[in-house]
Amino acid sequence: xxxxxxxxxxxxxxxxxxxxxxxxxxxxxxxxxxxxxxxxxxxxxxxxxxxxxxxxxxxxxxxxxxxxxxxxxxxxxxxxxxxxxxxxxxxxxxxxxxxxxxxxxxxxxxxxxxxxxxxxxxxxxxxxxxxxxxxxxxxxxxxxxxxxxxxxxxxxxxxxxxxxxxxxxxxxxxxxxxxxxxxxxxxxxxxxxxxxxxxxxxxxxxxxxxxxxxxxxxxxxxxxxxxxxxxxxxxxxxxxxxxxxxxxxxxxxxxxxxxxxxxxxxxxxxxxxxxxxxxxxxxxxxxxxxxxxxxxxxxxxxxxxxxxxxxxxxxxxxxxxxxxxxxxxxxxxxxxxxxxxxxxxxxxxxxxxxxxxxxxxxxxxxxxxxxxxxxxxxxxxxxxxxxxxxxxxxxxxxxxxxxxxxxxxxxxxxxxxxxxxxxxxxxxxxxxxxxxxxxxxxxxxxxxxxxxxxxxxxxxxxxxxxxxxxxxxx
Amino acid sequence: xxxxxxxxxxxxxxxxxxxxxxxxxxxxxxxxxxxxxxxxxxxxxxxxxxxxxxxxxxxxxxxxxxxxxxxxxxxxxxxxxxxxxxxxxxxxxxxxxxxxxxxxxxxxxxxxxxxxxxxxxxxxxxxxxxxxxxxxxxxxxxxxxxx
Ligand SMILES: [Cu+2]
Numbered sequence: 322x323x324x325x326x327x328x329x330x331x332x333x334x335x336x337x338x339x340x341x342x343x344x345x346x347x348x349x350x351x352x353x354x355x356x357x358x359x360x361x362x363x364x365x366x367x368x369x370x371x372x373x374x375x376x377x378x379x380x381x382x383x384x385x386x387x388x389x390x391x392x393x394x395x396x397x398x399x400x401x402x403x404x405x406x407x408x409x410x411x412x413x414x415x416x417x418x419x420x421x422x423x424x425x426x427x428x429x430x431x432x433x434x435x436x437x438x439x440x441x442x443x444x445x446x447x448x449x450x451x452x453x454x455x456x457x458x459x460x461x462x463x464x465x466x467x468x469x470x471x472x473x474x475x476x477x478x479x480x481x482x483x484x485x486x487x488x489x490x491x492x493x494x495x496x497x498x499x500x501x502x503x504x505x506x507x508x509x510x511x512x513x514x515x516x517x518x519x520x521x522x523x524x525x526x527x528x529x530x531x532x533x534x535x536x537x538x539x540x541x542x543x544x545x546x547x548x549x550x551x552x553x554x555x556x557x558x559x560x561x562x563x564x565x566x567x568x569x570x571x572x573x574x575x576x577x578x579x580x581x582x583x584x585x586x587x588x589x590x591x592x593x594x595x596x597x598x599x600x601x602x603x604x605x606x607x608x609x610x611x612x613x614x615x616x617x618x619x620x621x622x623x624x625x626x627x628x629x630x631x632x633x634x635x636x637x638x639x640x641x642x643x644x645x646x647x648x649x650x651x652x653x654x655x656x657x658x659x660x661x662x663x664x665x666x667x668x669x670x671x672x673x674x675x676x677x678x679x680x681x682x683x684x685x686x687x688x689x690x691x692x693x694x695x696x697x698x699x700x701x702x703x704x705x706x707x708x709x710x711x712x713x714x715x716x717x718x719x720x721x722x723x724x725x726x727x728x729x730x731x732x733x734x735x736x737x738x739x740x741x742x743x744x745x746x747x748x749x750x751x752x753x754x755x756x757x758x759x760x761x762x763x764x765x766x767x768x769x770x771x772x773x774x775x776x777x778x779x780x781x782x783x784x785x786x787x788x789x790x791x792x793x794x795x
Numbered sequence: 796x797x798x799x800x801x802x803x804x805x806x807x808x809x810x811x812x813x814x815x816x817x818x819x820x821x822x823x824x825x826x827x828x829x830x831x832x833x834x835x836x837x838x839x840x841x842x843x844x845x846x847x848x849x850x851x852x853x854x855x856x857x858x859x860x861x862x863x864x865x866x867x868x869x870x871x872x873x874x875x876x877x878x879x880x881x882x883x884x885x886x887x888x889x890x891x892x893x894x895x896x897x898x899x900x901x902x903x904x905x906x907x908x909x910x911x912x913x914x915x916x917x918x919x920x921x922x923x924x925x926x927x928x929x930x931x932x933x934x935x936x937x938x939x940x941x942x
Contacts, residue, residue: 329869336865527832671854671857
């Protein structure tokens with residue numbers, strides 16, 4: 322029999338052996354409350370030259386300052402109760418007392434000015450122009466390109482709508498909560514007379530189209546409709562057309578080259594992504610929106626009701642190839658963006674957490690580029706779940722998926738659905754200096770750390786994540 | 796110390812029961828929601844049942860298992876360390892099975908089965924610390940054992 326004191330010593334040592342590693346990993350996972358995007362994580366130069374960061378402050382990378390805007394919109398954000406037609410009241414966030422907020426429509430080349438005022442949203446707000454390659458200071462990311470706008474204060478966004486297409490806007494402050502509860506809206510550049518808009522959003526399990534629940538009807542704009550589908554949710558959505566065949570004429574704001582007719586297939590709209598369909602509307606057609614009770618009927622009379630087709634349009638081979646306008650073979654930097662998942666702590670909470678290249682937020686790679694670089698990026702997902710990857714300020718073109726080369730119309734995207742066990746290779750030209758978020762647009766995933774950024778040499782930001790404005794972009 | 800050991804082991808057993816109740820609540824809530832016209836997809840937030848299951852499963856039960864292990868070093872329970880290690884191992888296994896189940900749902904059946912093993916082992920551990928300290932111990936150690 323061991324002596325009591327010896328026994329106590331053994332017990333104390335055994336306790337330390339159990340607690341020390343747990344305490345170490347717990348402590349290491351805590352996220353500082355004040356974090357500069359400039360110094361967080363580690364620099365990844367993608368095989369290009371390493372260089373120090375000094376130079377232009379992001380706040381100088383604005384849209385045109387002096388010109389008179391062609392489109393001027395005033396938006397007031399509130400936390401309040403609003404009505405979902407067909408369903409009832411909902412507590413959430415509005416812009417000018419509606420959710421979705423007012424539709425913003427501009428002609429190509431217009432200078433758009435949005436004055437955003439925060440009436441009473443305690444956490445603060447921002448607006449991000451999803452899919453629009455705006456100058457960096459107008460990008461609306463709290464803690465990176467601006468500070469969150471506190472109650473009673475305003476911020477003015479100004480940018481030229483240089484690319485025609487279907488876009489949307491949403492808060493990028495506490496976005497996993499604010500977007501889901503309604504702070505978003507539609508942005509169309511260069512509308513057509515045939516437009517039908519279908520912005521799909523799920524408020525607390527209630528899926529809506531244009532903010533309305535159930536079977537919604539719109540008049541046919543003519544013999545052919547251009548239906549602009551926008552997925553403002555966190556997960557991918559399959560959409561299909563009952564009663565007609567269709568063409569996919571645009572993806573994420575870029576026209577498809579030589580689209581072919583599709584029938585009996587669904588098309589996937591990535592979370593955050595947009596797809597424009599051209600549909601003959603001589604007879605009434607129904608658009609299935611991921612299943613469930615909410616559908617959109619275009620035209621009068623009965624529209625057929627079908628189920629989700631099993632086959633899907635594959636954008637990798639849809640339409641006809643044409644020159645990209647740059648040569649990805651001449652890439653000056655190549656990055657990998659491996660998405661994994663592991664057991665451990667995240668900000669002190671035990672669980673299963675996302676990793677980027679094996680690292681956990683905030684110790685993630687910062688992808689460093691210089692203006693003019695041709696950049697390749699390989700996005701590989703082994704995390705067990707799908708991730709809609711969204712790079713701000715740029716459009717990327719898909720080169721291959723799982724080693725199969727893209728052969729269709731150039732697939733330019735800003736929101737790419739990367740399924741578990743999929744690998745995409747994409748490329749883009751670094752032509753928009755700034756500090757740009759590159760994150761998962763399943764916003765709760767982003768809040769759990771699946772977020773990093775692309776940073777240009779010679780650009781700095783004075784803003785901090787956390788800090789006194791309490792910037793929480795996700 | 797023996798009574799703390801017993802209480803912790805008992806709490807783990809109760810935790811397992813709470814987990815079974817929470818997960819049933821979670822999925823019946825989903826069924827009801829879908830009947831009411833809600834969608835359930837990647838977009839859906841966890842409901843109360845899911846939330847309880849996550850918090851108890853990834854937070855409270857592992858914490859209790861660690862505490863039980865530490866207490867077992869000090870409490871004079873016959874085979875106490877061994878049984879605390881069994882509990883700890885089954886908790887780790889349970890967490891691992893949950894993780895694996897997201898990729899391969901069939902593993903979820905083992906997650907359910909392992910819950911019964913954990914319940915049983917936690918119950919046995921509690922029983923070992925029931926009653927007074929074993930008479931076989933020397934008087935010196937026996938005095939320190941009653942807490
Ligand atoms: Cu994700």
